[in-house]
Amino acid sequence: MNPITRRRFLKITGTSLGAAAAAKTLSVLPGTAHALEKAAAPSGVQVIPTFCDVCFWKCGALAYVRDGKLWKVEGNPEDPLSRGRLCPRGTGGIGAHYDPDRLTSPLLRRSSRGKEEWVEVTWDEALDYIAERMQAIKAKYGPESVALFTHGIGGNFLRHAVRAYGSPNIAAPSFAQCRGPRDVGFRLTFGEDVGSPERTDIANARCIVLIGSHLGENMHNTQVQEFSEAMAAGASLIVVDPRLSVAAGKAKWYLPIKPGTDMALLLAWMNVLLRENLYDREYVAAHGFGFEQFAAGIVDFTPEWAYPETGIPPEVIRETAREMARYRPATLVHPGRHVTWYGDDAQRSRAIALLNALLGSWGRKGGFYYPQSMDVPAYPYPPYPKSEKGKVDNPNNKYPFADETLTTGIREATISGKPYPVKGWLVYATNLIHALPNEAETICALQELDLLAVVDVIPSEIAGWADVVLPESIYLERYDDLNVEWFRQPFIALRQPVVNSPHNQKPNWWIARKLADKLGLGEYFPWKDIEEYLQYRLDKAGYSFDELKRKGIIRGEKQPIYFDEGVPAEFATPSGKIEFYSLQLAQAGFDPVPQYARPAEPPPGYFRLLYGRAPVHSFSRTQSNRLLMDMLPENDVWVNADVAARRGLKSGDYVRLKNQDGVLSNRIRVKATQRIRPDCVYMVHGFGHTAKGLRFARDKGASDAQLLTRYQTDPLMGGTGMNVNFVTFELEA
Amino acid sequence: MARFAMVIDTRQCVGCMDCVVACKTENGVPEGFNRDWIVQDVNGIYPTLHMEIRSERCNHCDNPPCVYCCPTGASHVHDLGGVVLVHHEKCIGCKACLAACPYDARFVHPEGYADKCTFCIHRVEKGLQPSCVAVCPTYCMYFGDLDDPLSEVSLLLTSRKYHLLLPETGTQPHIYYLT
Numbered sequence: 013m014n015p016i017t018r019r020r021f022l023k024i025t026g027t028s029l030g031a032a033a034a035a036k037t038l039s040v041l042p043g044t045a046h047a048l049e050k051a052a053a054p055s056g057v058q059v060i061p062t063f064c065d066v067c068f069w070k071c072g073a074l075a076y077v078r079d080g081k082l083w084k085v086e087g088n089p090e091d092p093l094s095r096g097r098l099c100p101r102g103t104g105g106i107g108a109h110y111d112p113d114r115l116t117s118p119l120l121r122r123s124s125r126g127k128e129e130w131v132e133v134t135w136d137e138a139l140d141y142i143a144e145r146m147q148a149i150k151a152k153y154g155p156e157s158v159a160l161f162t163h164g165i166g167g168n169f170l171r172h173a174v175r176a177y178g179s180p181n182i183a184a185p186s187f188a189q190c191r192g193p194r195d196v197g198f199r200l201t202f203g204e205d206v207g208s209p210e211r212t213d214i215a216n217a218r219c220i221v222l223i224g225s226h227l228g229e230n231m232h233n234t235q236v237q238e239f240s241e242a243m244a245a246g247a248s249l250i251v252v253d254p255r256l257s258v259a260a261g262k263a264k265w266y267l268p269i270k271p272g273t274d275m276a277l278l279l280a281w282m283n284v285l286l287r288e289n290l291y292d293r294e295y296v297a298a299h300g301f302g303f304e305q306f307a308a309g310i311v312d313f314t315p316e317w318a319y320p321e322t323g324i325p326p327e328v329i330r331e332t333a334r335e336m337a338r339y340r341p342a343t344l345v346h347p348g349r350h351v352t353w354y355g356d357d358a359q360r361s362r363a364i365a366l367l368n369a370l371l372g373s374w375g376r377k378g379g380f381y382y383p384q385s386m387d388v389p390a391y392p393y394p395p396y397p398k399s400e401k402g403k404v405d406n407p408n409n410k411y412p413f414a415d416e417t418l419t420t421g422i423r424e425a426t427i428s429g430k431p432y433p434v435k436g437w438l439v440y441a442t443n444l445i446h447a448l449p450n451e452a453e454t455i456c457a458l459q460e461l462d463l464l465a466v467v468d469v470i471p472s473e474i475a476g477w478a479d480v481v482l483p484e485s486i487y488l489e490r491y492d493d494l495n496v497e498w499f500r501q502p503f504i505a506l507r508q509p510v511v512n513s514p515h516n517q518k519p520n521w522w523i524a525r526k527l528a529d530k531l532g533l534g535e536y537f538p539w540k541d542i543e544e545y546l547q548y549r550l551d552k553a554g555y556s557f558d559e560l561k562r563k564g565i566i567r568g569e570k571q572p573i574y575f576d577e578g579v580p581a582e583f584a585t586p587s588g589k590i591e592f593y594s595l596q597l598a599q600a601g602f603d604p605v606p607q608y609a610r611p612a613e614p615p616p617g618y619f620r621l622l623y624g625r626a627p628v629h630s631f632s633r634t635q636s637n638r639l640l641m642d643m644l645p646e647n648d649v650w651v652n653a654d655v656a657a658r659r660g661l662k663s664g665d666y667v668r669l670k671n672q673d674g675v676l677s678n679r680i681r682v683k684a685t686q687r688i689r690p691d692c693v694y695m696v697h698g699f700g701h702t703a704k705g706l707r708f709a710r711d712k713g714a715s716d717a718q719l720l721t722r723y724q725t726d727p728l729m730g731g732t733g734m735n736v737n738f739v740t741f742e743l744e745a
Numbered sequence: 746m747a748r749f750a751m752v753i754d755t756r757q758c759v760g761c762m763d764c765v766v767a768c769k770t771e772n773g774v775p776e777g778f779n780r781d782w783i784v785q786d787v788n789g790i791y792p793t794l795h796m797e798i799r800s801e802r803c804n805h806c807d808n809p810p811c812v813y814c815c816p817t818g819a820s821h822v823h824d825l826g827g828v829v830l831v832h833h834e835k836c837i838g839c840k841a842c843l844a845a846c847p848y849d850a851r852f853v854h855p856e857g858y859a860d861k862c863t864f865c866i867h868r869v870e871k872g873l874q875p876s877c878v879a880v881c882p883t884y885c886m887y888f889g890d891l892d893d894p895l896s897e898v899s900l901l902l903t904s905r906k907y908h909l910l911l912p913e914t915g916t917q918p919h920i921y922y923l924t
């Protein structure tokens with residue numbers, strides 16, 4: 013093994029250095045570069061700590077301002093998430109500040125909805141408009157008839173304002189369109205979910221299993237760093253994906269699975285672990301509930317049974333199961349993050365949880381740790397009004413395990429008016445047109461509204477439909493709520509303004525507070541500005557606001573994070589154990605032990621549409637960031653090279669994709685590649701913008717979301733499985 | 746004397762382009778241009794494939810054709826570490842070096858001079874790592890002095906297998922790719 017680690021000193025010998033460095037030999041410890049740079053920073057350079065918001069990982073950052081202008085952003089070495097290094101999006105974050113297409117002024121619609129014709133108004137006029145309509149809706153239908161869609165920490169203050177107003181209908185697409193099924197599957201099994209940042213102990217794993225999770229393309233920073241660390245330390249990697257992802261290219265075992273059949277593979281793996289007695293019997297005996305029924309439930313799922321389903325040969329299934337067993341409990345079967353694929357996603361996630369349970373990895377080093385956090389009391393507000401009607405998204409508890417609010421449930425209620433009408437949507441920092449499947453349904457719901465108000469930094473598609481658009485300051489221009497993180501090591505992080513907003517943009521806390529004032533809810537915002545709010549919370553917790561402003565991060569004491577270190581092995585399930593057999597599921601009429609259902613085949617001539625992430629973009633929010641667009645200006649559609657040849661398609665050719673319902677995409681370039689199966693195609697999510705205001709991003713690449721006219725709803729929790737659409741090619745003349 | 750080189754571990758690199766973005770912000774590289782870039786080399790037939798991902802840039806060659814061909818002396822070898830640089834004010838933008846470079850590492854800056862990777866000599870002279878190296882989230886890049894047998898880069902090259910880009914051109918490149 014390589015005897016050198018990155019922790020060692022990097023020696024740079026400089027024999028003819030200029031006056032800037034007096035020493036002949038400089039020893040630079042990587043990671044101290046920032047400190048040095050700060051010391052060496054020429055006058056006119058200021059370094060201000062904050063945390064990133066290009067995605068929701070919240071990496072600690074140092075922003076450099078040179079001659080009053082934003083210069084660059086680097087990782088804050090004090091921060092456990094970034095560990096001194098940002099991902100490419102974070103590094104490119106300054107592009108959001110300089111984006112010439114960003115929203116500059118509050119806008120009021122002046123013609124019919126969706127025409128994107130506006131008048132610029134003052135903040136008072138815009139907020140009066142919203143407040144008046146919210147009051148009218150409250151008077152006529154009750155406060156529950158206003159819903160808030162929000163994503164990320166920036167939404168905290170608007171969330172608070174909407175709760176104060178009296179509505180419980182607050183939803184984020186991160187549940188029903190992303191990680192919800194995973195969290196439900198894990199809660200059903202271990203009584204706890206994996207959270208965000210995920211409690212995956214990648215750094216210490218000796219065997220890592222990725223199922224459709226493309227770490228390295230999906231840049232959740234700490235995970236990628238730890239993944240690299242584990243690989244450097246010689247961890248074994250098993251990747252299951254219909255596409256040779258970047259991670260798959262580094263795998264010891266690459267399993268080119270038929271899309272939609274992961275459950276069959278998971279069941280067969282567990283079957284092998286049981287038959288060959290390779291599972292952690294002690295762990296299962298100590299912590300498991302219903303193991304006998306579970307064992308009986310999977311007895312038929314042999315590798316031979318799984319072979320025709322998955323296309324993975326039985327010997328490979330056996331060998332990889334043995335590989336996982338070899339390294340247990342430091343074998344991490346990664347639960348993924350964006351897992352809304354086929355509508356059986358909560359059960360598939362539960363199968364992943366169970367496989368981890370068999371390997372004894374939950375609560376163990378190299379598996380899943382127990383995250384810790386610091387105690388920072390919430391600001392003491394008056395109690396929120398009680399809602400008589402309750403939430404609108406999940407009538408009669410149709411999805412019994414939906415423990416967060418369903419965006420798509422609110423959309424459905426808005427269309428049907430049942431169980432009660434929804435007449436106002438407030439949308440914060442989430443582009444619902446790209447985030448929710450079936451755009452037509454979203455637009456249909458919008459027709460029912462008396463108010464659609466959107467707070468964003470760019471003129472997104474959903475902003476294009478709004479009555480009022482409110483321009484928010486980007487994260488480098490504002491304070492936000494504290495990030496009191498649950499992680500390996502507890503810490504508090506501060507987002508603080510680095511530069512001023514260039515136009516009439518305002519931070520979300522100011523918007524929420526001002527709106528609350530206009531709604532007569534001033535008592536819910538007793539602080540005069542956010543600094544007072546932050547100061548109060550930190551004082552109560554016994555930390556210094558000044559220190560946090562200076563450092564960006566305050567770390568807490570390291571605490572035990574594994575069972576071995578003293579974390580009690582307790583599980584918040586009904587049985588108090590790891591539920592191999594789930595009575596809860598049985599009682600609700602679902603499979604208590606996961607079962608397999610074969611996915612629908614693509615019609616002849618069609619291909620399953622798969623989508624994913626690029627390392628340089630976040631959702632549909634970064635395509636007007638010129639720095640990031642310089643890296644990837646449009647997406648392409650990956651087509652198996654042999655299929656492409658047969659169809660006469662070459663890399664670089666433009667095609668349109670037509671889905672099973674006749675929806676035609678914007679033009680998109682073909683990437684003819686050996687890196688994908690012949691039965692599916694793949695594209696990066698977030699492109700194909702149509703909003704007029706996105707002058708630069710508009711018409712670049714195609715939107716996967718537009719082609720997702722079908723979705724398969726997860727019967728357990730209401731998640732929308734979206735890998736159920738099929739497309740064919742239309743040639744561009 | 747010092748001889749600077751970069752060693753990049755292709756086993757770790759995920760092709761995220763952070764090195765490219767960081768270079769752009771650090772060095773103010775204008776929109777539409779970049780000094781470093783990512784190559785994904787794929788060989789084989791699905792699903793039996795081999796893929797190498799590389800972060801590429803100027804190779805700061807020992808035998809630099811771009812320096813030899815420069816009519817004004819703008820393209821030169823710096824007196825520290827063998828770094829190949831361009832004097833902006835001497836450069837007339839004739840593009841001879843663009844044609845001579847087998848790695849296609851150069852471009853004409855909108856201000857009229859030939860531009861390319863500088864090994865971030867302005868940082869290195871302050872004891873900092875080049876920006877791309879300092880930012881990489883996979884820690885796959887190493888920068889240092891090959892004349893120092895105990896430097897990290899020297900040790901890596903004695904303990905690991907590596908390859909160079911187009912060594913047959915005789916340029917004697919100084920970016921090493923660990924395999």
Ligand code: SF4
Nearest residue numbers: 064067070071099102
């Ligand atoms: S992962 Fe990247 S985009 Fe997300 S917060 Fe961290 S640096 Fe920013």
Ligand code: SF4
Nearest residue numbers: 758759761762764881
């Ligand atoms: S930043 Fe590192 S991992 Fe990312 S492309 Fe560059 S060298 Fe590779």
Ligand code: SF4
Nearest residue numbers: 768862864865875877
């Ligand atoms: S060494 Fe500096 S100039 Fe060269 S590619 Fe890296 S960041 Fe760019």
